[in-house]
Amino acid sequence: MPALRQALAAALLAYAPAAMAQDQPPRELPARSLPVPGTVSPQMQKIIGMPLRTGWNTPPTTPEEWRKLAEAGAAATRQGLPGLRDRLKVDVEPGEMGGVKVFRVTPKEIKPENRNRLLIHIHGGCYVLNPGEAGLPEAILMAGLGGYPVVSIDYRMPPDAYFPAALDDVVAVWKAALRERDAKTMAVFGSSAGGALTLEMVLKAKAEGLPLPAAIAPGTPMSDATGAGDSFRTNALVDNVLVAVDGFCHAATVFYANGHDLADPLISPVYGDVRGFPPTILTSGTRDLLLSNTVRMHRALRNAGVEASLQVFEAQAHAYYNRDDTAPETREVFGEIAGFFDKHLAR
Amino acid sequence: MPALRQALAAALLAYAPAAMAQDQPPRELPARSLPVPGTVSPQMQKIIGMPLRTGWNTPPTTPEEWRKLAEAGAAATRQGLPGLRDRLKVDVEPGEMGGVKVFRVTPKEIKPENRNRLLIHIHGGCYVLNPGEAGLPEAILMAGLGGYPVVSIDYRMPPDAYFPAALDDVVAVWKAALRERDAKTMAVFGSSAGGALTLEMVLKAKAEGLPLPAAIAPGTPMSDATGAGDSFRTNALVDNVLVAVDGFCHAATVFYANGHDLADPLISPVYGDVRGFPPTILTSGTRDLLLSNTVRMHRALRNAGVEASLQVFEAQAHAYYNRDDTAPETREVFGEIAGFFDKHLAR
Numbered sequence: 001m002p003a004l005r006q007a008l009a010a011a012l013l014a015y016a017p018a019a020m021a022q023d024q025p026p027r028e029l030p031a032r033s034l035p036v037p038g039t040v041s042p043q044m045q046k047i048i049g050m051p052l053r054t055g056w057n058t059p060p061t062t063p064e065e066w067r068k069l070a071e072a073g074a075a076a077t078r079q080g081l082p083g084l085r086d087r088l089k090v091d092v093e094p095g096e097m098g099g100v101k102v103f104r105v106t107p108k109e110i111k112p113e114n115r116n117r118l119l120i121h122i123h124g125g126c127y128v129l130n131p132g133e134a135g136l137p138e139a140i141l142m143a144g145l146g147g148y149p150v151v152s153i154d155y156r157m158p159p160d161a162y163f164p165a166a167l168d169d170v171v172a173v174w175k176a177a178l179r180e181r182d183a184k185t186m187a188v189f190g191s192s193a194g195g196a197l198t199l200e201m202v203l204k205a206k207a208e209g210l211p212l213p214a215a216i217a218p219g220t221p222m223s224d225a226t227g228a229g230d231s232f233r234t235n236a237l238v239d240n241v242l243v244a245v246d247g248f249c250h251a252a253t254v255f256y257a258n259g260h261d262l263a264d265p266l267i268s269p270v271y272g273d274v275r276g277f278p279p280t281i282l283t284s285g286t287r288d289l290l291l292s293n294t295v296r297m298h299r300a301l302r303n304a305g306v307e308a309s310l311q312v313f314e315a316q317a318h319a320y321y322n323r324d325d326t327a328p329e330t331r332e333v334f335g336e337i338a339g340f341f342d343k344h345l346a347r
Numbered sequence: 348m349p350a351l352r353q354a355l356a357a358a359l360l361a362y363a364p365a366a367m368a369q370d371q372p373p374r375e376l377p378a379r380s381l382p383v384p385g386t387v388s389p390q391m392q393k394i395i396g397m398p399l400r401t402g403w404n405t406p407p408t409t410p411e412e413w414r415k416l417a418e419a420g421a422a423a424t425r426q427g428l429p430g431l432r433d434r435l436k437v438d439v440e441p442g443e444m445g446g447v448k449v450f451r452v453t454p455k456e457i458k459p460e461n462r463n464r465l466l467i468h469i470h471g472g473c474y475v476l477n478p479g480e481a482g483l484p485e486a487i488l489m490a491g492l493g494g495y496p497v498v499s500i501d502y503r504m505p506p507d508a509y510f511p512a513a514l515d516d517v518v519a520v521w522k523a524a525l526r527e528r529d530a531k532t533m534a535v536f537g538s539s540a541g542g543a544l545t546l547e548m549v550l551k552a553k554a555e556g557l558p559l560p561a562a563i564a565p566g567t568p569m570s571d572a573t574g575a576g577d578s579f580r581t582n583a584l585v586d587n588v589l590v591a592v593d594g595f596c597h598a599a600t601v602f603y604a605n606g607h608d609l610a611d612p613l614i615s616p617v618y619g620d621v622r623g624f625p626p627t628i629l630t631s632g633t634r635d636l637l638l639s640n641t642v643r644m645h646r647a648l649r650n651a652g653v654e655a656s657l658q659v660f661e662a663q664a665h666a667y668y669n670r671d672d673t674a675p676e677t678r679e680v681f682g683e684i685a686g687f688f689d690k691h692l693a694r
Contacts, residue, residue, distance in 0.1 A: 020382040020383060020384060020385050021382070021383040021384065021385050021389075021392040021395075021396070024383035024392055024393070024395065024396030025383075026381055026382045026383065027381040027584070027585070027587070028378070028379075028380055028381075029379050029380070029381055029584050029585070030378050030584070031375070031377050031378045032375075032376050032580075032583070033373045033374070033375055033376070034373055034375075034376055034580050034581065035367040035368070035371075035373045035580060036368040036371035036373065037367060037368065037576070037577040037639075038368050039575050039576055039577060039639065039643060040577075045368040045371055046371070049368070049371030049372055228385065228386050229384070229386060229661070230384040230386060230387075230633055230634065230661055231633050233379075233381050233382065233384070234381065234581075234582070234585050234633065234662075235581070237377070238374070238376070238581055240374070286577055286578050286581065286638050286639055286642060287577070287581060291633050291659075292384075292633055292661055292662070295633060295659045295660065295661055296386060296661050298658070298659070299660070299661070299679065302679075302683065303679065309656065310656075310657045310658065310659060311649075311657065312638075312645070312657060312659055313642065313646070314576070314639055314642055314643050314646070315577035315581075315639070332649075332650065336649065
């Protein structure tokens with residue numbers, strides 16, 4: 001596969017020398033065939049066996065191409081929503097908080113201990129994808145599997161608005177929520193860019209002296225947008241979602257950053273001052289291109305004295321746990337996060 | 348590198364079809380060059396940059412060859428011990444417990460809260476390597492960095508004694524320790540085969556109705572000796588210590604098992620009934636060939652309702668944290684484990 005090989009070589013060359021140790025020899029790895037493991041559920045085997053994401057190395061190059069790509073993906077995701085809502089028994093209502101569009105995602109049966117609690121969800125999609133209802137699958141999974149009321153933020157994205165618009169919207173929703181209830185009854189969660197925005201929101205809230213959420217759950221967060229992190233190389237082409245370090249997701253992040261420094265902690269929170277952060281549960285998988293982003297964030301939190309719990313799932317690439325509500329691993333992921341929140345949120 | 352490629356192909360073909368999903372297409376990965384990351388300490392960069400372990404795919408084939416290999420490795424390890432003991436300020440005395448050879452590894456300054464506590468250490472080495480004092484580096488690191496008194500078990504190994512001799516020795520030491528002190532003041536830890544033996548010992552103690560330790564810390568445990576686990580493939584040749592699924596460590600385990608079923612939970616504890624296990628902290632790295640062994644064990648414990656904490660370190664292959672006491676990551680690993688024990692052990 002010369003095309004793949006060229007693409008990978010390009011990916012490995014594209015990034016900052018600072019991310020690598022210049023004085024050590026690289027390891028030469030031969031070509032190989034990677035089987036689908038039998039150590040995960042049939043549902044996960046099916047996702048692992050899928051080919052690399054279409055167009056992973058040919059990202060859009062104009063704002064309008066990005067909008068079209070986001071809309072095409074969103075149309076596909078929307079088709080699955082009615083079934084997902086039905087199976088997980090949740091209602092979805094559009095609304096607004098702090099002048100920002102949100103969706104209220106509410107289980108038909110809220111667990112008694114969660115009646116006075118609220119989870120705030122920040123969807124993923126490399127800061128550019130999953131507009132509108134397309135951002136809801138993870139919120140529906142959490143509401144349905146965890147029995148919590150959830151507000152999912154439909155934050156502004158490029159090409160309509162660039163950094164720091166998404167973060168501003170998230171902080172505006174947080175401020176609105178604080179006017180309604182005690183921070184101790186709330187948690188914030190999200191995956192990928194949503195995981196990064198979760199961390200960025202806490203950095204920003206800390207800087208502004210706002211009360212912090214009682215707990216957060218960044219899933220496979222884009223905590224380092226500079227290209228540093230060993231799993232960007234070890235899991236290149238092993239992860240069939242993000243695929244490689246300079247694939248579409250990096251291009252989308254650059255598009256969002258709009259010239260802003262990618263090493264700014266408000267884009268790469270692994271470089272932020274996380275002292276005083278609330279209890280945090282992080283989730284990743286052994287095939288995740290962002291495994292290093294996740295474990296490095298975990299270490300940064302632990303080294304700052306923060307209570308931080310890590311879960312890594314067998315053979316999962318980027319955010320597989322949002323893909324199939326019938327997979328037992330999906331129920332494990334959300335069960336762990338729901339339990340972590342239950343432990344830390346006031347009633 | 349045709350030799351490497353052939354060896355890897357052999358490794359991938361050597362294992363049980365049960366470990367793989369037969370109906371899903373494998374992923375074809377091109378050859379690639381894997382740089383040493385800049386996201387770890389210079390000490391860790393040096394270890395990552397080392398070539399693949401000499402003789403990883405040419406294990407001994409006779410008992411005497413195994414003995415010679417173990418002795419050669421032990422001689423090299425012993426050379427580093429005086430310096431390590433000095434730097435970490437610990438004393439080492441040979442002794443015996445329950446008829447089994449042990450070493451008492453005692454920090455010159457035991458932390459006040461640890462005066463009435465005891466850690467029991469089970470060294471690694473694929474059930475065959477690190478006889479005598481060569482099993483001590485990890486015990487010295489824990490005693491010195493954690494400030495705990497440690498007893499390290501010099502359990503019998505092939506070709507002198509085969510499965511379940513090692514486990515019998517560990518259980519004999521545990522029974523002797525129980526005659527001296529309350530189980531609530533004790534924890535058990537070890538890496539690789541020592542991590543597996545830690546888990547196996549708890550399974551065995553549970554079956555015999557013995558009191559269990561207050562906490563355990565299996566590091567990168569050989570929890571599945573059957574070849575199942577996705578990181579056996581994804582981290583093949585990425586991990587420069589164990590290197591591949593059917594390398595020397597598998598050969599050593601087969602040698603130890605001596606015809607016994609490798610899927611027996613007393614050799615592959617991931618298949619054991621871990622309900623009622625004590626609080627457990629597991630450690631691995633993103634390049635670890637046993638990353639899946641570690642995270643699958645973590646999931647098995649969590650799914651059994653056990654308090655289980657996972658730490659995964661950036662770019663570390665198998666048990667790097669036992670290699671350089673000056674690396675900040677080494678101090679993080681033992682600091683986390685010491686803190687976990689402090690939280691769970693009675694004084």
